[in-house]
Amino acid sequence: MKHDGQQFDRLPATPDDREVEGRASRREVVDWWHERFGIDPETFDGYTFWEKGKGKIWILRGDTASPIRIEALGMAFLRTRQEHWKPTTNAVQRFGREATRNVVELTREQARTFARGDDQEIDWDGDWGYLVAAHELAGDREPLGVGLFLHGELQSLVPKGRRRDL
Amino acid sequence: MDELERYEPLIEDFDAFREACRRPLPSVVRVNTLKTTVERAKAALDEEGVGWEDREWSETVLELDTDGPGSTWASFHGWIHGQEEVSAIPAEVLAPEPGERVWDACAAPGGKTTQLSALMDDEGLVVANDNNLGRLSALRFNTERLGATNVAVTNRDARNFSLEPFELDAFDRALVDAPCSCEGTVRKNPTALDDWTVNHVRSVAGVQKGILRRTIQATKEGGTVVYSTCTFAPEENEAVLDHALAEEDCRLVEFEVGLDSRPGVTEWDGEEYDESVRKAKRFYPHLEDTGGFFCAKLEVEG
Numbered sequence: 001m002k003h004d005g006q007q008f009d010r011l012p013a014t015p016d017d018r019e020v021e022g023r024a025s026r027r028e029v030v031d032w033w034h035e036r037f038g039i040d041p042e043t044f045d046g047y048t049f050w051e052k053g054k055g056k057i058w059i060l061r062g063d064t065a066s067p068i069r070i071e072a073l074g075m076a077f078l079r080t081r082q083e084h085w086k087p088t089t090n091a092v093q094r095f096g097r098e099a100t101r102n103v104v105e106l107t108r109e110q111a112r113t114f115a116r117g118d119d120q121e122i123d124w125d126g127d128w129g130y131l132v133a134a135h136e137l138a139g140d141r142e143p144l145g146v147g148l149f150l151h152g153e154l155q156s157l158v159p160k161g162r163r164r165d166l
Numbered sequence: 167m168d169e170l171e172r173y174e175p176l177i178e179d180f181d182a183f184r185e186a187c188r189r190p191l192p193s194v195v196r197v198n199t200l201k202t203t204v205e206r207a208k209a210a211l212d213e214e215g216v217g218w219e220d221r222e223w224s225e226t227v228l229e230l231d232t233d234g235p236g237s238t239w240a241s242f243h244g245w246i247h248g249q250e251e252v253s254a255i256p257a258e259v260l261a262p263e264p265g266e267r268v269w270d271a272c273a274a275p276g277g278k279t280t281q282l283s284a285l286m287d288d289e290g291l292v293v294a295n296d297n298n299l300g301r302l303s304a305l306r307f308n309t310e311r312l313g314a315t316n317v318a319v320t321n322r323d324a325r326n327f328s329l330e331p332f333e334l335d336a337f338d339r340a341l342v343d344a345p346c347s348c349e350g351t352v353r354k355n356p357t358a359l360d361d362w363t364v365n366h367v368r369s370v371a372g373v374q375k376g377i378l379r380r381t382i383q384a385t386k387e388g389g390t391v392v393y394s395t396c397t398f399a400p401e402e403n404e405a406v407l408d409h410a411l412a413e414e415d416c417r418l419v420e421f422e423v424g425l426d427s428r429p430g431v432t433e434w435d436g437e438e439y440d441e442s443v444r445k446a447k448r449f450y451p452h453l454e455d456t457g458g459f460f461c462a463k464l465e466v467e468g
Contacts, residue, residue, distance in 0.1 A: 046289075047315065061288050061316040065333040071302055072319035075310050093244060094201065094313040115242055137239055138202075138209035144242075161307060164242050 003054065008073045010066035011049040011057070023051055024080040032078070032085055037132060038100030050074070055081030059091065086130055089145040089158055096132040096143030103132045104147060104154065111135035114144055114156045117163040122154045130157075167352060169362045173398050176431055177450060186451035187458075191353045195235050195246040196254055196277070197226045199284045200313045202245040210240040223424030226284075227254050244312045249277040250354065252425075252449050252459035256343055256394040257281040259421050259463050264289035266338040271324040271381050274301030276308035278343055283314035293337070295320045295327060325376035329384060336386035344374040346395040346402050350458025353451060367399050374406045382414040387468040391416070394461045398448070400434035403460040407446060408439040415467040418445040423461070426453040430462065 003009075003020050011026045012018045018025060026049050033039040050058040050066070050073055060074030075094065079086040096103070104124055106114060113120045114133050124131075126149075133147040133154065145162075148155040167187055174180045197207045204225055211218050216238055217231035228246070232238070240246045257278045262268045264287045273279045273294035282292050294309065294317050296302055302321055309317045318332070324342075329335070347367050352358045374395070381391050393410075395402050407430070410416060418440075430446030432439050446462035 059315055060318075062291060064291065064318065065331065068318075068331050070318055070320045070331060072306050072309070072317075074315045074317065075313070088310075090310040090313065094315070137243065138206045138213060140206075142243055162242075162311065164237060166237060166239060166242060 003051070004067070005053050007067040007069045008050040008052045008058065010063075011051060022055075022081055024057060029057060029078060029080075033087075033095070036130070037096065037102055039095060039098045043095065043098055049077070055079055084129060087146055089162060092132050092143050092146050096134070097141070099132045099143070102127055102130075103134055103141075103143075104149070105141065106133055106135045106144070108135060111144055112166050114147065114154070115158060115164050115166050117156045117158050117160070119153055119155045121152055122149075124149055124154070167359060169359045170349065170398070176398075176400075176434075179452065182452040183450055186455065187352050189353060191250065191457060192455060193230045193233055193235055194221075194249065194251045195228055195230055196249045196281060197228060198245055198247055198280065198312045199226060200280070200288055201243065207240050207245045210243075210245060211238065214238055214240075221251065224254055224258060227251055247277060247280065247308070247312060249281075250457050251454075252350070252456045253277060253396070254281065255423055255425070255449070255459060255461050256341055256392045257285060259423065259461055260339050260341050260390060260392040262286050262290070262339050266290045267334060268292050269327075269337040269340040269381060269384060270294045271327070271340060271342050271377055272296060272344055273305055273319075274298060275304035278341060279305065279317060280309055280312040280314050282341065283309070283316055286316065288314060288316045290316055291332070292317045293320060293332065294318065295322055295324055297321065297323045325373070325380050327380055327384065337384055337389065338386060339390045340381040340385045340392075342374075342378050342381050342391065342393045344377055344393065344395050344402070344406075346370055346374070346397040347399055348396055349398050350396040350451070350460075353457055367401050371399075371401045371406060374402055375409045378406055378410045379414055382410060382416050382464065382466055385466045387466055389466045391464045391466060392461065393464065394459065396457060396459055398458055398460070400431055400439075403448075403462075404430045404432070404434070404439045404443040404446065405437065407443050407462055407464075410464070411440050411442065416464045417467060418442040419463050419465050420445050421447075421463045423447065425449060425456070
């Protein structure tokens, strides 16, 4: 079967259930969030995962008919079908509070730079790649979005429409 | 604002009404409980030195002492959403419960959609429809920014909306926040009345009747439909309800909102409407320092 970019298809449960070439499975998606960010797989028990557009994975609370040809379903969650899978800013803001790995805590000034969409040098001796950028707000750690850490620099991947001068 | 003169017979203390329409609106936001609690949102505003004031009628509505609520950390994180006070009314009146299936027939730009999702604790399904493709991007932006994951977005004409893609027989509840002549938004947008004509009012009323009838048909027996507009025109409010009462199996029901209001009107411009339209509520700018609004609650009968 071929991938149809105009409809939402529910992800197969496991790689063995895969019928569309290159499509991620539910298990791989949940495992990726666990391996990369330490997010407990049970976090996603009440959710289904969908592909629409090449490699764009969406998360829906609950379930619905599959396939379904509509404009949007739940929240855009993760980019697959590329070497490094990439979470969305909105997904990290919503689910990144549970992250225990690859979370970089920024000072208020660094958080401002990040929210503006600017890159910055940071002290980080952990993994390279996509990180959850967070700061402390109202007494607890709160995820800001996705950062890409390479060569001592944290790139802010906050999309244009979500950037703010704070 | 001479267009508003036609409502003088309906509105007591018309001068106070006119005065209120000339003043800008207070800065009001809704706390998004999909992403935080009201307490934490207030604490974040405190940290930034942004003053807030509770609104007695709703736990999630706050007035802020800033004109730029979007330039706060609370907004960046999707903890608050700028939403005019009266526009928080219809979702609370619809009062959806977790696990239900709810249709938001005219959903863009999504303030009420995400409020429905929050009232449902993000459990169940909100089908957020809008016929205007240009406004769908704002709807999608807001549902995702505010972290709603139980929302499905469709781009259809609500008047002939099909439930078939969802394999559903009927919704539990539906919200019709209808496209309207927007007279009640003049405090937010002083040019709102520039294109006002009686013909526009009549033509938009025809669309409203079609949408309200379809939402009643698509809602299960015993289910709730809320009809709202941000306009004062009885042609778009009570007359639309009167039409639905005559054509569909439904009745108007009483509801409470802790904001001062006036009942729906039963006579206008030589027309008489069903007595029960009094159960609808008219919210006027001079009563509680808000925008203008109209809201009615219907029960679908078999």
